[in-house]
Amino acid sequence: MADSNSSVPQDMSIDSSNPLYFHPSDHPGMILVSKFFDGTGFGAWKRAITIALSGKNKFGFINNTLTMLNNEQQLAVWQSCNDMAISWILNTLTRNISKSVLYAETTQIRWNELNSHYGQANDANFYQLEKNLCQITQGSSDIGIYFAKMKSNWDELNAINIIPSCTFRAAHSFAMRDEDKRLIQFLIVLILVMTQLKVAF
Structure with a gap:
């Protein structure tokens, strides 16, 4: 995914305010927050990654306000954005925790699993x-x-x-x-x- 907008059809224009838009500098290897989650301090990590994703206009992928699209062309772009958001989250997790949520299909499912495992009061x-x-x-x-x-x-x-x-x-x-x-x-x-x-x- 070297060119994050390469999967966008030529006849499909995406405005920069659209959550499906990628900035030219966006790439899967980006580290959005300095705090890595290692199983402790979930609240602080969650707050940091939430702010970062919101700043990238991708918060809708974890709070279920930007669900999978039905249009074939838009679905390809949605999937590309979903994969990018997943990569950004995985990049802030330690290896063992990353493995535990690696196969979740969507950003929201992965987010819910992390909240279920580490965010519940106990x-x-x-x-x-x-x-x-x-x-x-x-x-x-x-x-x-x-x-x-x-x-x-x-x-x-x-x-x-x-x-x-x-x-x-x-x-x-x-x-x-x-x-x-x-x-x-x-x-x-x-x-x-x-x-x-x-x-x-």
Whole structure:
């Protein structure tokens, strides 16, 4: 697929705003995100690849809004785009994980399999993330770096701990409860550090 638009019929013009359009620089070997997924940190990887695919106008291939086309000419172009999106996702997976989803026919099926295996909230994920939060210390880092470390874990917890459908008032209450919990976690470590500094001096 050296020329990503080579499969487009001569009489079929595709506008650059169309999800089926390829930029001349697009190719299957592109690495869209710097974060490779190795089985950990699924939430961060998912967010990064989602942004990247959206930036390429190919997000519809994973969220089921750009389904397989019936027109024969358009189907060939759709398949080319689907294969390109698959390649971009595979390029960000480690070898073992890539093998586990290699034979899925569409980008959406592959995406769903990854979400099913790694994106579901479970006790092991919660345990590891909560453990990470307990082990984070400010040390010699400034407060901004310390906060960034904690926020990374909070964001991943949010990604796997999706609030079920409910009223806006209930959802807001859940969100405020989580914010209060995080503030307390953040302040506990800061207070501990300040106490240690006072004792040292």
